[in-house]
Amino acid sequence: MKYIYFILGMICFILATIGVILPILPTTPFLLVAAFCFSRSSYRINNWFLSTKLYQEHLDSFIKQRAMTLKTKIYILSFASIMLAFPLFLSQNVYIRIFIILLYIFKYYYFTFKIKTIQSKKIL
Template sequence: MQRIILIIIGWLAVALATLGVVLPLLPTTPFLLLAAWCFARSSPRFHHWLLYRSWFGSYLRYWQKYRAMPPGAKPKAIAVIVVTFAVSLYLVDLLWVRVLLLTILSGLLIFMWRIPVVDEKQQKP
């Protein structure tokens, strides 16, 4: 029963992570890490799929191996964050919601800026 619950939670986390790619207030990374954790404890097949077949796999493998992002991923992630928040700020008319979005954007950018990036020396065996 526990295995089935972990698989369900893992797939819900994958779905939420996928939505988080385009929705500015929904984080992607924590849901991916949760899915990897659930699948590692419940289904080797789904865990392998997540790490080697899914769109997010390379990022998860880098995180597991180096505790860092692959080269070039950070600027892309920051660009996506800024663009999605810019669209949200453009569409929202309420001042307090704009202030909230700008606060969240600031926090996300600070968080992203602090995540390390794998350099050339680390990647070599």
């Protein structure tokens, strides 16, 4: 099982790295999954991941302070909103539509009121 977690973690880490370059692909959700997978795969790999610049720039503040930069919040919310829009408009089931609308409300409430917004670290 450790090998499966390692492989999934590497896939998510690579996708997060690509997400830094391509603004269409979100970075933070992939880093969260990678952190979960690496923590389950091995202590040494998890320590390596926690020391990477990618983790420290995009996820460290959320883990330590329950805070994100405004840019990160917007990326996560916009990507999740676009993904939820597909089943919302394509589904004919009223209960699924109601559930997705409630999910939208909860998502925006949580990101607005439960996760603090911090300033991004500018390095000149």
